[in-house]
Amino acid sequence: MSAEAIEECYAEAPALYAAVARDRDFARQIAALENLVAVPPGGRRLLELFAGPGYHAIEALRRGWRAHAIDVSPGMRRTALEAGFSDPDHYVAGHLPEALDLVRDAAPFDCVLAARYSLGYLDRPAADRLLAGLMPVLRRGGFAVLELHDLRLVTGGLGELGIRERASRLPDGSEVRCRWPDGEVEWSDPDDYVAVMGVRIDITATDGTSRRLRYRSREHIYSATEITCLAARYGLSRVTPEQLPQPVRAAFPDAVPLVLVKDDHTPPSRQ
Numbered sequence: 001m002s003a004e005a006i007e008e009c010y011a012e013a014p015a016l017y018a019a020v021a022r023d024r025d026f027a028r029q030i031a032a033l034e035n036l037v038a039v040p041p042g043g044r045r046l047l048e049l050f051a052g053p054g055y056h057a058i059e060a061l062r063r064g065w066r067a068h069a070i071d072v073s074p075g076m077r078r079t080a081l082e083a084g085f086s087d088p089d090h091y092v093a094g095h096l097p098e099a100l101d102l103v104r105d106a107a108p109f110d111c112v113l114a115a116r117y118s119l120g121y122l123d124r125p126a127a128d129r130l131l132a133g134l135m136p137v138l139r140r141g142g143f144a145v146l147e148l149h150d151l152r153l154v155t156g157g158l159g160e161l162g163i164r165e166r167a168s169r170l171p172d173g174s175e176v177r178c179r180w181p182d183g184e185v186e187w188s189d190p191d192d193y194v195a196v197m198g199v200r201i202d203i204t205a206t207d208g209t210s211r212r213l214r215y216r217s218r219e220h221i222y223s224a225t226e227i228t229c230l231a232a233r234y235g236l237s238r239v240t241p242e243q244l245p246q247p248v249r250a251a252f253p254d255a256v257p258l259v260l261v262k263d264d265h266t267p268p269s270r271q
């Protein structure tokens with residue numbers, strides 16, 4: 001695939017991603033998280049990882065949470081500030097997992113969220129470091145919610161993924177249509193589940209002129225079971241699907257919302 005990496009879009013055209021990412025009910029998703037997090041004195045505190053336009057953090061702020069966000073793209077940070085993320089000092093442009101260190105002073109958080117399969121932008125060693133890095137930023141009894149792929153959809157080629165076709169508008173009225181994955185998903189690594197998929201974005205301006213952008217997205221596919229095993233080494237336990245409040249399951253369609261809780265007891269040392 002000769003198209004540019006999707007990171008180019010995140011860096012250079014964040015408004016395009018911001019337009020197509022508005023396809024969810026953020027109020028419903030944050031309300032669902034409120035089922036997990038009792039209101040502590042001073043209010044609930046969210047840390048949104050891979051935040052992009054920060055829609056979840058913005059919705060949390062609207063509902064009275066305090067919120068921090070991290071994303072590697074300064075353009076995404078600007079987009080989030082324009083969209084309503086009200087405190088520039090609380091949105092850190094930094095590379096995960098290392099950038100977790102940059103919000104240590106603001107810890108502890110009640111909830112850390114990585115939405116929309118974003119953990120897949122980290123390879124396994126980096127995902128493992130991210131899980132370890134959650135411990136110092138989460139309060140005891142706090143939650144990490146990682147939205148992972150539903151493996152049944154992955155093995156079906158992701159063709160049934162509800163978000164495959166999305167349409168939205170830019171502020172200037174242009175129509176944006178996104179197809180992701182576009183075409184066949186390629187498996188690029190004989191040793192690991194690494195999917196490379198095309199992303200096609202068509203933009204039609206109000207005068208009828210159009211242009212097409214193509215990207216490729218390289219994503220590590222993680223199972224909830226695998227992340228649960230890694231996380232357990234640091235003292236993070238899974239809230240099983242049976243224990244999970246129904247609104248949480250329902251708020252993340254076509255996905256597995258993996259919910260990890262920081263154990264109240266001293267975490268086991270790493271094997």
Ligand SMILES: C[S@@+](CC[C@H](N)C(=O)[O-])C[C@H]1O[C@@H](n2cnc3c(N)ncnc32)[C@H](O)[C@@H]1O
Binds near residue numbers: 071073115116
């Ligand atoms: C698929 S978007 C998800 C955005 C948002 N969470 C959502 O739900 O729409 C992935 C985001 O992760 C960011 N990202 C990718 N790799 C990253 C890394 N190593 N550290 C921090 N951010 C990263 C990208 O810049 C992009 O904004």
